[in-house]
Amino acid sequence: xxxxxxxxxxxxxxxxxxxxxxxxxxxxxxxxxxxxxxxxxxxxxxxxxxxxxxxxxxxxxxxxxxxxxxxxxxxxxxxxxxxxxxxxxxxxxxxxxxxxxxxxxxxxxxxxxxxx
Amino acid sequence: xxxxxxxxxxxxxxxxxxxxxxxxxxxxxxxxxxxxxxxxxxxxxxxxxxxxxxxxxxxxxxxxxxxxxxxxxxxxxxxxxxxxxxxxxxxxxxxxxxxxxxxxxxxxxxx
Numbered sequence: 001x002x003x004x005x006x007x008x009x010x011x012x013x014x015x016x017x018x019x020x021x022x023x024x025x026x027x028x029x030x031x032x033x034x035x036x037x038x039x040x041x042x043x044x045x046x047x048x049x050x051x052x053x054x055x056x057x058x059x060x061x062x063x064x065x066x067x068x069x070x071x072x073x074x075x076x077x078x079x080x081x082x083x084x085x086x087x088x089x090x091x092x093x094x095x096x097x098x099x100x101x102x103x104x105x106x107x108x109x110x111x112x113x114x115x116x
Numbered sequence: 117x118x119x120x121x122x123x124x125x126x127x128x129x130x131x132x133x134x135x136x137x138x139x140x141x142x143x144x145x146x147x148x149x150x151x152x153x154x155x156x157x158x159x160x161x162x163x164x165x166x167x168x169x170x171x172x173x174x175x176x177x178x179x180x181x182x183x184x185x186x187x188x189x190x191x192x193x194x195x196x197x198x199x200x201x202x203x204x205x206x207x208x209x210x211x212x213x214x215x216x217x218x219x220x221x222x223x224x225x226x227x
Contacts, residue, residue, distance in 0.1 A: 006158075034214065043204060044159075044217040093158060097213040105213040107151075109158035 002028050004096045006108025013084055014116055021079045021111045023094035030096035033077040034105070035069060038091040050077045074098070084115040128224045135192040137221040139205035140185075146211035148181055150190050153202045153220075162190075162203075197227045 003026040013019050023033055031052050036044040048069050050056045056069035066088075068080040077096075081088055093110040129135050139148070150162040165172045165181045165188065172179045178191040192199055202222050206215040 032213065036217075043219050044206075044215075046214065046216065049214060091156070095213070095215070104161070104164070105215070107159040107161070110156075112156065 002026075002096075002104070002106045004030075004094065004106045004108045006094055006111055008111060009109060010112045010114075012114045012116065015085055016083055018080055018082045019084055019113060021081075021092055021094075021113075023077045023079070023096065023108050025075045025096045025098070025106070028096075029074040029098050030077070031074065031098035032096070033071055034095045034097075035067075035077075035079050036093045036095070038093065038110075040091075044093065047079075081113065084113070086115045089113055089115045125219060126222045126224075128226065129195055131195060131197055131225050131227050133195055135195050135199070135223050135225070137190050137203055137223070139188045139190070139218050141188075141205075141207045141216075141218075142186065143207075143209055145183070145207045145209055147208045148179075148188050149206045149208065149215065150177075150179060150188075151204045151206060151217075153204065154200075155202075159204070192223075195223075195225045197225050199223060200225045 005024045007022050033050040035047045037047050038044045046059050047062045048056045048058045050069050050071040052071050052074050058064045071077040091110050091112050094108045095105045097105040145167050147166045149164045151159040153159050163174045163179050165179050176193045181188045202220045204220045205218045
């Protein structure tokens, strides 16, 4: 099956720093990628939809200047958490869909972000 | 926005028993999917059922969909300790893979 690789799996950073998370589709062209956030013992909340070559579409309440999304190629989307604060600590997970994915969506393994 | 809702949210059963969990949603859908998540890990896709389907099977999994009631159920038969996980339903309203996840069910299978 299709594989989506997400890195890093875990990151600890100091408050005020920026953190970049990568999401790669390894064996198909991901025309669309999605970014979700999950707080402990809660469900996944869609943050934004990323289309290759265009600006991301953010969900209501998600700050686009804080969560920068870049989808510069058909195999890579990045989420940068800028000026991270402890309340940004969460599990971030991406999913990808597109050509060769047979109409399905595939999830990365997630990134646990801890901001000190 | 969140759409799916599962009930109950926590289930503890003995190995070998069946586990049933439900999901309700509010708007029309193209398809509904069930996922499993082990603690702190990524999602594992279990099964997808389209809006024109009423029941689907995959191994020990059985999913039903009632579009008139806007609800779905996931049945895991002959549960195993390895089935211990959180289970989420997710709805795709337009068939564009933009998923709205439910709250999730924590299932604990006791050996």
